[in-house]
Amino acid sequence: MSKKVAFLQGNEAAAQGALYAGCNFFAGYPITPSTEVAEVMSIELPKVGGKFIQMEDEIGAYAAVLGAALTGKKALDATSGPGLSLKQELIGYACIAEIPCVLINVMRGGPSTGMPTGPSQSDVMAAKWGTHGDHASITLVPASVQECYDMTVQAFNLAEKFRMPVLVMPDEIIAHMRERIEFREPGEIEIINRTEPTVPPAEYKPYDTRFGDVPPLAAFGSGYKFHVTGLNKMQDGFPTTKAEIVQAEEERQVRKVMDKVDEIVDFEEFKMDDAEICVVAYGSTSRSARYAVNAAREKGIKVGMFRLKTFWPFPDKQIKAIAAKVKGFVVPEMNLGMCSVEVERCNEGKAQILTVNRVDGEPLNPEQILVKIKEVK
Amino acid sequence: MSRYELRFSGAGGQGLITAGIILAEAASIHEGKQAVQSQSYGPEARGGASKSEVIISDAPVDYPKVTACDALLALTQEACDKYTHDLKEGGILLYDSEFVTRLPEGNFKKVGFNIISTAKNEVGREIVANIVALGAMISLTGVISRENGLKAVLSRVPEAFLELNEKAYAAGFDKAAAAAAA
Numbered sequence: 001m002s003k004k005v006a007f008l009q010g011n012e013a014a015a016q017g018a019l020y021a022g023c024n025f026f027a028g029y030p031i032t033p034s035t036e037v038a039e040v041m042s043i044e045l046p047k048v049g050g051k052f053i054q055m056e057d058e059i060g061a062y063a064a065v066l067g068a069a070l071t072g073k074k075a076l077d078a079t080s081g082p083g084l085s086l087k088q089e090l091i092g093y094a095c096i097a098e099i100p101c102v103l104i105n106v107m108r109g110g111p112s113t114g115m116p117t118g119p120s121q122s123d124v125m126a127a128k129w130g131t132h133g134d135h136a137s138i139t140l141v142p143a144s145v146q147e148c149y150d151m152t153v154q155a156f157n158l159a160e161k162f163r164m165p166v167l168v169m170p171d172e173i174i175a176h177m178r179e180r181i182e183f184r185e186p187g188e189i190e191i192i193n194r195t196e197p198t199v200p201p202a203e204y205k206p207y208d209t210r211f212g213d214v215p216p217l218a219a220f221g222s223g224y225k226f227h228v229t230g231l232n233k234m235q236d237g238f239p240t241t242k243a244e245i246v247q248a249e250e251e252r253q254v255r256k257v258m259d260k261v262d263e264i265v266d267f268e269e270f271k272m273d274d275a276e277i278c279v280v281a282y283g284s285t286s287r288s289a290r291y292a293v294n295a296a297r298e299k300g301i302k303v304g305m306f307r308l309k310t311f312w313p314f315p316d317k318q319i320k321a322i323a324a325k326v327k328g329f330v331v332p333e334m335n336l337g338m339c340s341v342e343v344e345r346c347n348e349g350k351a352q353i354l355t356v357n358r359v360d361g362e363p364l365n366p367e368q369i370l371v372k373i374k375e376v377k
Numbered sequence: 378m379s380r381y382e383l384r385f386s387g388a389g390g391q392g393l394i395t396a397g398i399i400l401a402e403a404a405s406i407h408e409g410k411q412a413v414q415s416q417s418y419g420p421e422a423r424g425g426a427s428k429s430e431v432i433i434s435d436a437p438v439d440y441p442k443v444t445a446c447d448a449l450l451a452l453t454q455e456a457c458d459k460y461t462h463d464l465k466e467g468g469i470l471l472y473d474s475e476f477v478t479r480l481p482e483g484n485f486k487k488v489g490f491n492i493i494s495t496a497k498n499e500v501g502r503e504i505v506a507n508i509v510a511l512g513a514m515i516s517l518t519g520v521i522s523r524e525n526g527l528k529a530v531l532s533r534v535p536e537a538f539l540e541l542n543e544k545a546y547a548a549g550f551d552k553a554a555a556a557a558a559a
Contacts, residue, residue, distance in 0.1 A: 007402040173441060176416060177413055177414060177416075178398055178413065179414075180405040288440050290440075291439045366444065
């Protein structure tokens with residue numbers, strides 16, 4: 001049987017991916033360049049018995065998503081930079097209260113209102129460090145329309161598996177461009193649902209570590225009663241200031257992700273086998289990089305690309321291994337240097353690092369990367 | 378076919394993004410090629426210079442934007458001034474002969490006819506000027522077949538407007554061919 005294909009925009013594909021993953025709740029507040037996600041969800045969710053709510057603002061939207069997620073829904077929100085800033089307090093809340101949900105943040109120029117219709121990659125640090133306090137982040141960065149679909153499915157799986165908020169962050173170019181995509185058949189991608197409690201309601205604790213680093217999460221309304229707070233909490237969900245409990249809980253919430261980093265981190269290596277230069281790229285910039293790598297190879301330059309599919313957790317192990325082999329890195333980004341800071345950290349002074357940075361609302365083009373590849377000594 | 382790059386430009390609201398989408402969809406879904414459509418536009422919903430870019434290739438398309446334009450449509454003088462700088466030597470410039478009066482210097486083929494007026498006065502509705510232009514671009518470039526272009530147009534149009542759009546597409550296709558031969 002031939003697969004269902006369509007010619008879709010990245011945002012439309014992300015919404016379709018959410019539906020495939022079983023998303024049944026969307027709350028949002030429209031903002032360019034993410035609005036098409038909300039548009040598709042508003043049309044499609046009612047058809048599958050889901051709920052769509054346009055909230056009064058970005059904060060209310062994410063709050064609604066957290067509430068819905070606690071009742072057992074697979075909940076989605078979509079926004080862009082200014083909305084990401086507004087949601088940061090609640091992203092922290094989702095981290096500490098361990099609420100599984102997905103946020104699609106389409107990157108446009110910033111800070112503040114910035115350039116609503118221009119592309120950018122300047123939210124990748126805000127994805128992890130925007131909310132205060134120690135916490136792990138899972139942030140996926142698609143580079144094609146198909147990946148907008150697939151990574152949104154993956155984001156829901158990771159959110160449910162690790163019981164935490166997950167971000168999908170296409171840049172404006174990826175979110176708005178159109179390509180052919182294949183809809184996944186039922187069963188083609190495994191769908192992960194959260195672990196539900198096996199104990200009766202009277203014995204249930206929402207952070208019961210007897211069941212491992214990711215404790216089962218009961219759905220409100222299913223007979224289980226529990227307390228949810230943004231304060232440091234005990235296993236029963238009530239606040240505590242007991243030093244040893246706070247220390248253990250804080251460490252667990254980071255460890256639950258970092259212990260599984262090899263399972264979570266996804267990447268692509270392109271022409272890296274004999275590469276002496278490595279371009280580290282993600283999102284639409286990786287498409288420019290692929291063009292530049294091919295052009296440089298035609299001139300006999302031994303260059304390859306390491307493409308991040310997972311921005312957080314950062315692929316430390318892989319970049320460290322490459323740093324030991326290559327003479328230089330080229331890091332192109334539509335920001336003034338964010339991924340390059342992480343590459344520097346992993347590089348530990350071994351290889352030369354050159355950056356290509358563009359923040360004028362225009363796409364970072366292959367020629368700019370090619371020029372830098374040639375500058376590596 | 379190696380990478381072929383097209384740009385549809387004009388004012389916001391003229392349907393140029395739609396024209397680009399239809400061409401890319403025709404290439405990708407009906408013609409079996411690889412295609413990517415992207416766009417850039419200002420914050421205004423109407424007016425302002427707008428462009429839609431389509432890359433068509435036999436191989437997967439990496440960079441989704443134009444690097445050196447093979448064929449360009451300009452419906453307004455502003456778009457023509459702003460977007461023709463990277464038109465390739467030997468490329469094609471299609472323009473509305475009533476609204477674009479100052480043409481850029483360059484060694485490329487320039488083909489003009491009254492695109493908007495054709496839609497308004499001959500086809501019957503100005504709103505289908507983008508489909509007239511699409512027919513013309515396909516006619517001039519031969520980047521996909523006439524039939525596949527029409528299929529994509531009709532698959533995107535509401536039932537009540539099928540005939541209008543088919544007429545617009547044919548008018549653009551034939552007028553461009555005549556203008557190019559002249």
